[in-house]
Each structure stands twice: as structure tokens, then as C-alpha cells.
Amino acid sequence: MTSKYASGGPELVFEQYRVPTGDTGIELHVRNKRPASMTDFRADRTIVMIHGATFSSGSLYDVPFNGMSFLDYLAAAGYDVHALDVRGYGHSSRPPEMESPAGDSAPMVGTDTGVHDLGVVVDHVRSLRGLARVCVFGMSWGGTVAGAYTSRNEDKVEKLSLLAPQWLSDKPIPIDAGGPLSAYRLVPVREAKARWLSTAPEHGRATLVPDGWFEQWADFTLAEDPWSQGRTPDLIRASNGPIQDIRDYWRAGRQYYDPSDIRVPVLLVHGEWDIDVPIDLAQAFFLELRNAPYRKWVEIGEATHLVLLEKNRLLAYQAIRDFFDEEFVPEVSLQNR
Template sequence: MSTVRTIKGIELIDEALYVPAQRSDIQLHVRHRRPAAMTTFSPQRTIVLVHGATYSSGSLYDVPFNGISFLDYLAAAGYDVYALDVRGYGRSTRPPEMDQPAGQHPPLAGTDDGVADLGSVVDFVLKHRHLEQLNIFGMSWGGTVAAAWTSRNNARVHKLALVAPQWLNDQPTRIDSGGDPGAWRLIAVRETLNGWLSAAPEHARDRLIPAGWFDQWADATLAEDPWSQSHTPGKIRAVSGPIQDIRDYWRVGRKYYQPADIRVPVLLVHGEWDIDVPLAIARVLFSELENAPWRQWLEIGESTHMLLLERHRMLAWNAIRDFYDRDYHPE
């Protein structure tokens, strides 16, 4: 089912798609947005996005602050945009173990599953649009998923953009509180504000997120897990597979993929106050993207790991659009 909305004077098709995963019992929810007037489709103007380890694509990419979301922005800029929810997130199939006590099962939906689900959606879009390539975007854990999939499928990727992607880090991370992670975890959404703001210097915290934005984001995020409304009000479920992968790979110096295997143009966007992916970590990853035909780094000042949802979000949005727009060929 699709609807038509007008953003910045441009009519956009907005629809929810469901794409079969490799497992027949899993359906992947995909938010699709494009200009209503778009009649021709190309690798250069097609983007598939994947989210991070805790929040769905709806939470990270489709909250319309001041009337426009990141997905709206990309579509209004002339892109055919698809944002998937990995199994266990958002409106995609929740594994049945998520309806049972978390301690009864091992961590669910790790990076292997994320890569497989991204591949399923890319396969769908390429077939649907009769294309051989498209653009990929990922944030945080989604950056791992996007980069790993690209490293194994370069011929199918036009460009790759990453925001604060994971990389090797032997320091404790906020997402991993220790102990048995269980199959899934509960996130008290409205209680995350202090942790979000704490990444910024104290003098800047009152201006990091404009007034009303956090509550709008929290409402949208809670709506991504309707189960929580009746079972755990104020909290959403998130799978623990990505946390187990932090322990099995990133904390112990094991690379889930080889950046040198990526052979497409890459943009890396990072926030000055990102304590989840510190600057030194992102710099190492950037240096290892040595076989990309060209690569670009963008540092956004006064921004945290959640920079796409903050005061300076337009600096990142514009840079991501410009990266995909640019027809650059090194001399």
C-alpha cells in the first residue's frame, strides 16, 4: 500500500514493502520513498539503507523533525530510497524467541544475519528496478553490515556511505553492559536522553537536540515495537547478536571483514563527540580503505554518534547527498 506526500513542494511516493529473507519464515520490512515523478531508475539514484544495533530504520532515518526525515530528504533530492529493518527490528519478523524470556536462548540476529538480510533486500531492489548496481548506506552496526556486504559484492555497489561505523576497539562500549546478553534486551527509550547528552561537553548539552525533538523521536521509536505497548510500556526490544559480535570480533582485534576488499568509492562521516566510535578508531578504519578508487572523510563538529538526529544533522545530510550526487573520476 502506498501513499503520496508532499515534501518541499515535491510529491513523494511512500510505501511499506515486505521482502522475503533467506529463511522462509522471515519477512523484512522496507520503507520505500521516491519522487512520484520518477519514471527512470539508475544505480546512481538508488539507495538501500541499513540501521544500527539498537534502533530500527524508522527510528534512525524516518522521524520528520521540522516536517522532514532523512528518507524524505533523500527522496526529495531525486533518489529511489529503501530502508530495511533487519530481522528482530522494527516491523520485520521478530524471531519467536523474542516472545520468551531472554535468558532462555543465545543472542539473536548477529551480523551474519544482518548481512544476509541486506543482501536479500538488495537482490529485491536490483531485480525490481532491473539494475546491476546501487548505492549502500549504513550507520554504526549498520556500517559493519553495509561495509561487510560491499566487501563481498563490489560489482553490485556503486558507492558506499558510512556514518560512525564500528571498528576494532578494545575499550568498553556503552552498548555492552556486561554479563549474559541473552537473546534480546529491553531499551528504556525515554531514559536514554541523559546518556545521549553525556557524550557532549556539559556546556553544549542544552543545544545538542532542539526542543521537542527527543520526545518526537522517543514516540516514533516506541511505535516501532507495538508489542512493547502492552508488555513493557516505555521500552522496546532489541536483539543481542550485535553485542555478542562486539565480544567475538571488535573487542579482541578480529576483523569481521577486510576494508581493503572494498573497491568502490566510500564516504565516512563522523561526529566530533562520538564516544561510541572514537575518532582514533574511525581514523584507523579510514586508512584501511586503501583500495577504494576514492574515499572521503567528513567530521561534523558538535555532534555525537546520533548526529543524523541532532542540531547539525543537515551538514551530514547534505554531505551524504553530495557524495551520491558527485560524478568524480580521479585523474
């Protein structure tokens, strides 16, 4: 289908498709938006996006606040954007264990699975568009998945943009509430606003999320897990594999991957009020990116971990777009010309 971007914007194509994973019964759902006029596909104008540990790519990247989502914004800027749902999330297939009571199985869909699923979609997009490389974006747990994938597949990645990726922590990580972990957890979507606002200082809470945005986001997010509608209204399933990995890696002082193995340009975006990935963790991660050809850090003021859904979302959108837009030539290269 095609649609108009905001008021007077370019016409966009919106397609949804499914990609087999090679595992029986498991397919990945992908949202694709691009300009309707686009006929020439390039690595530097093609982006594959992956979500975090709780909400799907649709929930995080495609809710049209004021008529425009993050995917709309990037597509209108001339990008061919493919946002995938890892198995167990959004409209992708659920592993059989996630169709049974949560307590029947161990935590499902860990970071290994996320890296695999991201790789499946990257390869699909590369084949679909006839490209050797694509750009990659991920936030939170998805940033960990994207970073790990890039560290092992630099020949397939043009540029990497990360929003608040996980890193080693000697303090409790808010998403892990403690206690035994089952296959998945049920997330009370309509109750999320109080926790979300509590991560900002009191003086910033009233204006952090514009009027009506939370309700629009909650409705969209609940529709991303149709299974829950007749079983657990107002709750969605989120796999516990990423939380098990927090315990096995990030809180245990073990790196899941080595960021110094990333050898493509990197942008790190971070929100001033992010308590899920505090600024000291972001700085420690940034310093590990020492072998990237170049690296940039953009700090968004008055923003939490969910900056893409807040009043200052356009600052993050623009920083990410500008990074993918830029053609950076190191000064030493100019001197050698």
C-alpha cells in the same frame, strides 16, 4: 501514498513493503520514498539503507523533525531510497526466540544475519528496479554490515556511505554494559535522552537536540515495536547478536571483514563528540580503505553518534547527498583523454 516534502517541496511517494528472507516465517520490512515524478531508475540514484544495533531504520532515518526526515531529504533530492529493518527490528519479523523470554536463548541476530538480510533487500531492489547495482548506506553496526556486504559483493554496489562504523578497539565499547547476554535486551526509550546528552561536553548539551525532537523521536521509536505496547511499555526489544559480535571481534582484535576488500567509492561520516566510535577508531578504519577508487571523510562538529537526529543533522544529510551526487573522475583519467 504520496506526501509533500516540507513547504513547497516536491511530491514524494511513500511505500512500505515486505521481502521474504527464505527463512520460514521471516520477512523484512522496507520503507521506500522517492519523487512521485520518478520514472527512470538508475544505480547512482538508488540507495538501500540499514540501521544500527539498537534502533530501526524508521527510528533513525524517518522521524520528520520540522516536517522532514532523512528519507524525505534524500527522496526530495531525486533518490529512490529503501530503508530496511533487519529481522528482529522495527516492523520486520522477529525470530521465534525473540517472542519468548530473553533469558531462554543465546544472543540473536548477529552480523552474519544482518549481512544476509541486507543482501536479500539489495537483490530485491535490484530486481524491482532492473538494476545491476545500488548505492548503500549504513550507520554504526549497520555500517559494519554494509561494509562487510560491500567487501563481498562489489559487483552489486555503486557507492558506499558509512556513518561511524564499528572498528577494533582496545577500550570498552559503551553499548556493551558487560555481564551475560541473553537473546535480546529491553531498551528504555524515554530514558535515553540523559545518556545521549551525556556523550556531549557539558557546554553543548542544552542545544544538541532541539526542543520537542526527543519526545517526537521517542514516540515514533516506541511505535516501531508494537509488541512492547501491551507487555513492556516504554521499552523496545533490541537483539544482542551485535553485542556478542563486539566481544567476539571488535574487542578481541579480530576483524569481522577486511575493509581493504572494498573496491567502490566510500564516504565516512563521523561526529566530533562520538564516544561510541571515537575519532581514533574512525581514523584507523579510514586508513584500511586503501583499495577504494577514492574515499572521503567528513567530520561533523558538535555532533554525537546520533548526529542524524541532532541540530547539525543537515550537515550530515548534505555530505551524504553530495557524495552520492558527485561524478568523480580521477585526474589521471582526465590526462589520458
